[in-house]
Amino acid sequence: MSVAAFLAELRSRDIQVRADGDQLRCDAPAGVLAPDLRDQLRQRKGEILKFLRSAESLGRQQRAIVPLQPHGRRTPIFAVAGHNGDVFCYRALAQHLRADQPFFGLQPPGLDANSEPLARVEDLAAYFAGQIREFQPNGPYVIAGYCAGGTIAFELARQLLQRGAAISFVALFASPFPTSYRLLPRLGRSFVQQVQRVSTHTRALASRSWGERGLYISEKLRQRNVRRATTRGTAVDPVLVLRAKVEHATVTAVRRYTPGFLVGRVALILPSDEWMRSGNTLRRWRSVARDTEEYFGPAGCDGANMLREPYARTSAELLTQCRDAD
Numbered sequence: 001m002s003v004a005a006f007l008a009e010l011r012s013r014d015i016q017v018r019a020d021g022d023q024l025r026c027d028a029p030a031g032v033l034a035p036d037l038r039d040q041l042r043q044r045k046g047e048i049l050k051f052l053r054s055a056e057s058l059g060r061q062q063r064a065i066v067p068l069q070p071h072g073r074r075t076p077i078f079a080v081a082g083h084n085g086d087v088f089c090y091r092a093l094a095q096h097l098r099a100d101q102p103f104f105g106l107q108p109p110g111l112d113a114n115s116e117p118l119a120r121v122e123d124l125a126a127y128f129a130g131q132i133r134e135f136q137p138n139g140p141y142v143i144a145g146y147c148a149g150g151t152i153a154f155e156l157a158r159q160l161l162q163r164g165a166a167i168s169f170v171a172l173f174a175s176p177f178p179t180s181y182r183l184l185p186r187l188g189r190s191f192v193q194q195v196q197r198v199s200t201h202t203r204a205l206a207s208r209s210w211g212e213r214g215l216y217i218s219e220k221l222r223q224r225n226v227r228r229a230t231t232r233g234t235a236v237d238p239v240l241v242l243r244a245k246v247e248h249a250t251v252t253a254v255r256r257y258t259p260g261f262l263v264g265r266v267a268l269i270l271p272s273d274e275w276m277r278s279g280n281t282l283r284r285w286r287s288v289a290r291d292t293e294e295y296f297g298p299a300g301c302d303g304a305n306m307l308r309e310p311y312a313r314t315s316a317e318l319l320t321q322c323r324d325a326d
Contacts, residue, residue, distance in 0.1 A: 003051040006044070010037070017041070019052040021137045053136065064131045065104050072100035075168050075323075077142040078132055080106045080149035080156065083254075085246040089146060089307050096316035101323075106132075106156075110246040117249030121178075121257040124250075125155040129163065140166035142323065147303060150175020151254045154285075158262050169265040170289075171322055173315065174275075174303035177284035181255040265291040267322040269315065271301040295321060 010017060015028040015037070024045050026033065041048070065078070066087045081087045087105025094103040106128045110117030118124045132141065141160065145153025150172035157170045208216055266289040270276050273296050276283075286292045295318040301311045 003044070003047055006040070007048070007051075017048065017052075019049050022049070024049060064107055064109075064128065065135055066107050067102075068094040068105050069097065069099075069101065069103040072098075072102045074098075074101045075140050075142050076102040076104060076136065077144055077171075077319075078104050078106055078128070078156075079144035079146070080128070080153045081108070082147040082149050083247045083250045084243040085111050085250070086243065092309055092312035093307050093316050093319070096313045097320065108246055108250070110249065111242050113242075117246045119249045119253050121152055121155050121253045122159075124152050124253060125159050128152070128156050129159045132160070133163065133165065138165065140168050142168045142171065144171040144173065144319075145175055146173040146307060147175060148181065148250055148254050151178045151257055151259070152250075154259060154262060154266070154288075155257070157264060158260055161262075161264060167264050169267055169322060170262070171267045171269055171319055172282075172285065173269045174271055174282070174306055175268075175285075176282055178254045178257045178259065179284070181251055259288045262289045264289065265293070267319075268292060268294045269297075269306075269318050269322070270294060271297045271303050271306040271311075272299055274299060275302050293322070293325070 007017060013028075013032055015026065015032060018025050018027075024041065026041060068087070068090055079087070079090050081089055085108045087107050090103065090105055097103060108117065108124055109115035109127065118127060139160070143153050143157045143160070145151070145156075153170060153172065153175075157167050161167055266285055268282055268285060270282065276296070283294075297306055297311060297314050297318065301314070305311055306315050
C-alpha cells in the first residue's frame with residue numbers, strides 16, 4: 001500500500017498523523033489505534049515523514065517557498081529576493097546551476113491580497129526561518145540574498161543558527177551594507193547621479209554647434225514629455241502596486257536594521273571589480289561576520305544585471321565556487 005493510501009485509510013478512521021521535526025505524531029480517538037496500525041506506523045516512519053515534508057508541507061509553504069529548481073541531493077539554497085520581492089529574479093541563475101542543486105526562492109508577505117508587507121528585517125527573517133524549518137527541519141542550508149534581500153538573508157542565517165540549524169554559508173549578491181539605505185547616503189548617491197547626468201549633457205552640448213545644441217535640447221525635452229505621457233496613460237498594474245508596497249516596506253526595514261554578529265561564512269558575490277570601486281559599502285559585511293570571501297564577476301557587469309543574461313551564467317559559476325570551497 002502506498003504512503004498516500006495508508007494515510008487516507010488512517011484519516012477514514014479519524015486518525016491524524018503529522019510531522020514534528022524528526023518525530024511522527026499521531027492523534028486518534030481512544031481505542032482506535034490498534035496494535036497492527038502502531039506497528040505499521042513504526043515500520044514506515046521514515047517514508048511517512050518524507051511524504052509529509054515533500055507533499056503536504058510543500059503545499060502549506062508554497063506561498064513563501066517558491067521551487068525554482070526543486071530536484072537534487074545537494075544542500076538546498078534558499079534565496080531572498082531583492083527589494084520588490086520578485087523571486088523570479090533568480091530564474092536564470094537557477095537554470096545555470098547543475099541539475100542536482102535544489103534552489104528555492106523566498107517570497108515575502110504582501111505580494112497577494114491576503115497579506116501585508118513586513119517592515120522589520122527581524123520579522124521577515126523569522127517568517128522565512130519558521131517556514132524553512134517546517135519545510136526541511138534540520139538543514140544544512142545555503143542562504144542567499146540579492147541587493148536589499150542580502151540584509152534579510154544575513155539576519156535569516158543568524159536566526160537559523162540560533163535555532164540550532166546548520167548553515168553552510170551565506171551568499172550575498174551585490175548586497176550593500178544596510179547603512180547605505182539610510183537618508184544621508186541615499187542623498188549622496190542621488191547628488192552624484194545628478195552631477196553625472198549634468199556632466200554628460202554638458203559634454204554633449206560642448207561638442208555641438210549652436211544650431212545643433214538647440215536641436216539636442218529640444219529632442220531631450222521631447223523624450224522626457226513622451227516618458228511622462230506614457231506613464232500617465234498606462235493602466236495601473238495591480239501586481240506592480242503590490243510590489244511597490246513590498247519595496248517600500250523592505251527598504252524601510254533594511255534602513256532601520258543594525259546587523260548583529262554572524263558566527264559563520266559569508267560569500268560576497270560582486271558584479272565586477274569596477275563596481276566594487278564605485279564607493280558602495282559592501283565590504284562592511286566583514287565587520288559583522290566571522291569569515292568573509294569575495295568573488296568577482298566580469299568587467300561590464302553591475303548589480304542591476306548580474307542575475308540576468310548574459311551574466312547569470314557567470315554568477316552561477318561564482319556561487320558554485322563558493323559551494324565547492326565549503
